[in-house]
Amino acid sequence: MATAEVAFPSRQRLIGVLARGREPQLAGLGVLLIASSALPLAGPQLLRAFIDHAAQGRSVSFLAGIAAAFLGVSLAHQALSVVVGYVSTHLAWVATNALREEVARHALDLDLSFHDGHSPGELIERTDGDVTALSTFMSSFVVQVAGSALTLLGVLVVVLLEDWRIGLGMFGFVLIAALTLGKFRDFAVPRATVRREASARLFGEIEERLTGADDLRANGGGAYAVRKFQQALAFFIRASIRASMATRTMWVITAAVFAVGGVLSLAAGTLLFQAGAISLGTVYLLFRYTSLVRDPLEQISEQQQIAQEAIAGFARVQQLLDERPTVRDNGTKTLPAGPLSVTLDQVSFAYHSGTNVLHSINLDLQPGKVLGLVGRTGSGKTTLTRLLLRLLDPTEGAVRVGDLDLRNVQLESLRQRVALVTQDVQLFGANVRDNLTLFGAHRADDDRLVELLDDLGLGQWFRALPDGLDTMLGPDGAGVSAGEAQLVAFARVFLRDPGLVVLDEATSRLDPLSEERIERAIDNLLDGRTAIVIAHRLGTLHRADEIVVLDHGRIVEHGPRQALVDTRASRFAGLLATASGQQDSEGVLR
Numbered sequence: 001m002a003t004a005e006v007a008f009p010s011r012q013r014l015i016g017v018l019a020r021g022r023e024p025q026l027a028g029l030g031v032l033l034i035a036s037s038a039l040p041l042a043g044p045q046l047l048r049a050f051i052d053h054a055a056q057g058r059s060v061s062f063l064a065g066i067a068a069a070f071l072g073v074s075l076a077h078q079a080l081s082v083v084v085g086y087v088s089t090h091l092a093w094v095a096t097n098a099l100r101e102e103v104a105r106h107a108l109d110l111d112l113s114f115h116d117g118h119s120p121g122e123l124i125e126r127t128d129g130d131v132t133a134l135s136t137f138m139s140s141f142v143v144q145v146a147g148s149a150l151t152l153l154g155v156l157v158v159v160l161l162e163d164w165r166i167g168l169g170m171f172g173f174v175l176i177a178a179l180t181l182g183k184f185r186d187f188a189v190p191r192a193t194v195r196r197e198a199s200a201r202l203f204g205e206i207e208e209r210l211t212g213a214d215d216l217r218a219n220g221g222g223a224y225a226v227r228k229f230q231q232a233l234a235f236f237i238r239a240s241i242r243a244s245m246a247t248r249t250m251w252v253i254t255a256a257v258f259a260v261g262g263v264l265s266l267a268a269g270t271l272l273f274q275a276g277a278i279s280l281g282t283v284y285l286l287f288r289y290t291s292l293v294r295d296p297l298e299q300i301s302e303q304q305q306i307a308q309e310a311i312a313g314f315a316r317v318q319q320l321l322d323e324r325p326t327v328r329d330n331g332t333k334t335l336p337a338g339p340l341s342v343t344l345d346q347v348s349f350a351y352h353s354g355t356n357v358l359h360s361i362n363l364d365l366q367p368g369k370v371l372g373l374v375g376r377t378g379s380g381k382t383t384l385t386r387l388l389l390r391l392l393d394p395t396e397g398a399v400r401v402g403d404l405d406l407r408n409v410q411l412e413s414l415r416q417r418v419a420l421v422t423q424d425v426q427l428f429g430a431n432v433r434d435n436l437t438l439f440g441a442h443r444a445d446d447d448r449l450v451e452l453l454d455d456l457g458l459g460q461w462f463r464a465l466p467d468g469l470d471t472m473l474g475p476d477g478a479g480v481s482a483g484e485a486q487l488v489a490f491a492r493v494f495l496r497d498p499g500l501v502v503l504d505e506a507t508s509r510l511d512p513l514s515e516e517r518i519e520r521a522i523d524n525l526l527d528g529r530t531a532i533v534i535a536h537r538l539g540t541l542h543r544a545d546e547i548v549v550l551d552h553g554r555i556v557e558h559g560p561r562q563a564l565v566d567t568r569a570s571r572f573a574g575l576l577a578t579a580s581g582q583q584d585s586e587g588v589l590r
């Protein structure tokens with residue numbers, strides 16, 4: 001199981017991935033941000049100049065100059081906002097793409113025991129959802145909140161410098177407005193959250209019902225499904241109405257707060273103007289500054305949620321980066337060439353629950369031999385093969401392949417020399433060449449690939465493909481039957497020339513004709529290699545030299561296949577008899 005007991009500097013790693021090498025761009029963004037936050041302060045100053053000079057009867061051309069400057073400042077502000085938006089979004093995406101890559105690589109490095117406990121959906125949410133929340137935070141929150149805070153600070157300083165009494169009044173107003181907005185945000189946000197949850201529940205239910213539509217129809221569950229759908233919909237509608245009422249209420253209250261602020265600033269300005277302390281232009285200036293604080297205050301208040309989501313996402317990504325693979329790639333040895341011996345020395349294994357599913361297994365398999373592994377469902381066959389591929393490490397004992405403890409072998413060498421074929425063949429939405437070479441992981445020229453497909457009996461299939469090796473496979477490409485997919489999986493194994501091959505139920509889903517083709521391919525594949533074959537169809541074990549019978553994680557029988565077949569009292573002979581007694585012509589072990 002992945003553990004976090006070793007202190008792992010994931011936070012520094014996370015920040016490093018996001019910021020390292022980007023310091024100059026970040027500094028540039030800071031400068032742009034300060035400039036774009038200062039520009040809105042200039043507008044009211046120009047308006048004041050315009051009003052005061054107009055009141056003094058200055059020429060129209062002079063006033064037009066001020067108006068042109070006002071226009072220039074407004075346009076410059078807009079242009080700078082676009083530049084800041086672009087730079088910050090670009091930086092945020094470049095930085096978070098690096099993080100996405102890091103998180104995805106880390107998740108792929110984590111071993112099977114981690115992936116058993118975390119669904120693909122959860123990992124997608126970590127690599128995409130949480131990182132996108134961080135990206136939004138970096139592009140919008142940083143810019144909007146930092147920009148808004150700078151503008152707000154600028155307004156307060158400028159107004160204080162204009163008139164300290166009005167400055168103090170403005171400070172008090174900003175404080176009250178911020179508290180009011182905060183209070184109403186606390187009222188509106190939970191309602192918006194409920195609405196999102198209701199929406200997720202509604203779509204989750206729709207998806208589930210559509211996926212199970214056949215079962216629902218066949219079992220007469222349609223009316224029940226519609227009733228549940230109506231309930232989810234009713235909940236969603238109620239939640240939506242509440243959320244939208246809360247948003248509207250908040251909007252009205254905000255407008256009211258700033259209307260009161262505007263009136264107060266006009267009243268204070270008028271009094272000071274009448275007392276001769278300030279000019280008419282300054283009255284207008286104060287009024288404009290009062291409205292200018294509205295946007296920054298609203299932005300800061302609104303962005304709180306983005307910040308909360310980003311902080312939560314940051315913590316979850318950090319937690320994922322804290323997970324350590326239990327299977328560490330710190331071996332230095334490489335597996336020898338040729339067929340590989342297999343030794344299990346007192347091997348026990350337990351999954352998360354802590355209960356052993358393999359108990360002190362001892363096994364010796366000579367190079368080039370084929371071992372048939374049989375046992376009822378849940379006896380531990382797949383777990384044993386996972387240990388041979390080092391997808392898991394034994395809880396106790398040692399697994400030796402080619403006389404080397406697998407923990408001392410480089411994983412790359414292990415993946416090269418030990419191959420696994422299961423019944424779940426994964427074909428990718430890529431062309432035939434990439435599907436065979438696993439995107440170039442196994443090097444082979446096109447002639448070798450075609451020769452291999454011919455050897456495996458896929459020649460006819462291959463020649464019918466419209467673009468040869470460039471033909472796309474997968475949902476949008478050429479169709480592949482289960483048998484053909486199996487053969488493609490065998491071809492992948494041949495490209496690596498492994499010394500040990502593990503076949504886990506590799507032929508169990510095929511029709512007799514495909515199985516025959518695959519049986520021939522297996523004969524070729526196992527020639528000159530050590531193999532461990534797990535098969536529920538005992539009939540397919542004819543090529544095994546030895547048989548091991550597993551029962552509840554223990555080897556209860558091990559011997560030469562023929563000798564076990566000939567010994568009526570052996571468990572294997574018993575299993576064969578049971579299988580044929582169950583009238584299953586294919587000898588499936590039930």
Ligand SMILES: Nc1ncnc2c1ncn2[C@@H]1O[C@H](COP(=O)(O)OP(=O)(O)OP(=O)(O)O)[C@@H](O)[C@H]1O
Nearest residue numbers: 116351352357375376377378379380381382383384
């Ligand atoms: N990822 C897992 N987490 C926890 N327990 C597991 C896990 N995988 C298997 N087990 C348990 O380990 C035991 C052995 O399972 P394993 O899959 O190795 O058996 P098997 O002989 O291959 O079965 P089958 O023939 O059905 O594939 C079972 O009790 C199973 O429930």
